[in-house]
Amino acid sequence: MRRVVFDRKDEVMRFVARLTGESRYDGCSTIGLEKDGEIVAGIVYQGHNGPNILMHFAVEGSRHLISPAFVCAAFMYPFQVLQCNRVTGLVRTDNVGAQVLDEHLGFVREGVMREGAGDREDFIMYGMLERECRFLRGRYFAALQRELGRSAIAV
Template sequence: MLEIVSRDQPRLVAWAQAVIGCRFFPDAQAIGWGDESRLRAVLVYDCWTEADVHIHLASDGTGRFGSRRFLAAAYHFPFVTAGKRRLTGLVPASNAAALRLNLHMGFVREGVMRRAGDDGEDIIILGMLREECRFIPRKHRGA
């Protein structure tokens, strides 16, 4: 049975790094979706500030990670538990699937970091404010 996985932070972060092909900042924390033998998805949070945290999604490519329970936990952690006002997502301009998913989740396109990718590609800046998040209860959305 698929469940939320939060134990073994080094394993979760390492799995996401391998899937995405990047290295996260030392302050990275993660939650996963899967079972004892296989992860389906991992969300990593890093670059923590008083107001904001960066969010990164790695998946196994099956598309079977979008359960309401996982999404609720994914947004509850930064907005409710950690009390952040916003999330920031950085997506390579060529990754149309990730851009589409983020916009569908409620992120808003905020700008472009020109030629900021490792290969010189543009990076799209996406943001979500706590009051815009439909995955947490309304009582937690206050500005």
């Protein structure tokens, strides 16, 4: 069974850092997705400045592991809880799978951050405005409501 988790910050941060090739993320918030007790996807948020926050996403294995409830929570946090106007995603230029996933989610490619990664790989900068996000309502929101209603997760 898959479940959205809000209370495993260090574990989710290390999971995302390992899969994105970074050593760690400081000063962050996280949301994870567990399957059978193991983290299989995670999001690290950092650099919140009011209108924007950086969003680092990682999934181990197939992107089909991602649940509608997890996707809703991933975007509800910046757009509804923090009241951001946009989220920014940074994807390594050598990670084509992540580029495809970000574009599938509705992120718009906005530029390149040269040598932005820990190993000096370039990042592609993606952005999504709140009005472009399709995951805050409909089946995604209903899935998150169902999940939070049946679990003891505190938001």
